[in-house]
Amino acid sequence: MNTLTINGADYEPSDEELGLTLMRYLREKRFLRGTKNGCEQGLCGTCTVVVDGKPLRSCRSSVEKNLGKSIITIEGMEYPDGSLHPIQRAFLDSGAVQCGFCTPGMVMSSYALLLREPAPDREAIRKALRGNLCRCTGYQQIVDAVELASRIMREQDLPVEAGCLAHDR
Ligand code: FES
Ligand code: FES
Known part of the structure; x- marks a missing residue:
């Protein structure tokens, strides 16, 4: 291969x-x-x-x-039509992005977490993100963002999978 x-x-x-x-x-x-x-x-x-x-x-x-x-x-992560994945949207809506340098890594670690655990508590979110450093936000809003994304995807029955894989959307 x-x-x-x-x-x-x-x-x-x-x-x-x-x-x-x-x-x-x-x-x-x-x-x-x-x-x-x-x-x-x-x-x-x-x-x-x-x-x-x-x-x-x-x-x-x-x-x-x-x-x-x-x-x-x-x-x-975004969908073929250019719309954001719910995790990306939640980062914006929660004020979890300041300079944005850490954000791609944060989003990807959050994505891996939500793939394996769709409803993590704050402790599990902190644990999943502990290897991702942010110099700007103080982490609170980042944890808020992952909680929000998790809640929205469950409430609206949205797939966690990355937008590029969602061919039937
Ligand atoms: S650039 Fe890879 S861990 Fe910092
Ligand atoms: S938003 Fe600036 S390093 Fe995280």
């Missing part, structure tokens, strides 16, 4: 690209620059993407290691 699937589309990296970190491949070869380079040392979480349903710090994993896997980035 020499391909990796990014936001529902298959790519076959060159031999040279196989040695890149997934973060550099996404940003520099696929031009998906919503995945941020905060520290490149596995410390800040801004580079988080979701791989086969689990959060991954893409600065600490090679392209080669992710062959055969399905990767969702922040660009894949």
Whole structure:
């Protein structure tokens, strides 16, 4: 298996690209620059993407290691018509975005959490986001946003899955 699937589309990296970190491949070869380079040392979480349903710090994993896997980035969260995923919408509505640098990583960690646990309590949300650093918001609004997204998706029976995968919407 020499391909990796990014936001529902298959790519076959060159031999040279196989040695890149997934973060550099996404940003520099696929031009998906919503995945941020905060520290490149596995410390800040801004580079988080979701791989086969689990959060991954893409600065600490090679392209080669992710062959055969399905990767969702922040660009894949919105729907084909350009509307935002409920998690993205909830971040805006809760005032959880200030400078926005941490936001893609926060949204992706939240997405992985809600995939496995659709109704997490605040403690579970804090735990899921503890590897994502934010210098601006103080975290309260971010936890509020994940709670809001969870409630809206359950009340409105919306699928948690990323917008790029929701072909029948
Ligand atoms: S850029 Fe990957 S954890 Fe900071
Ligand atoms: S909103 Fe600025 S770092 Fe989180």
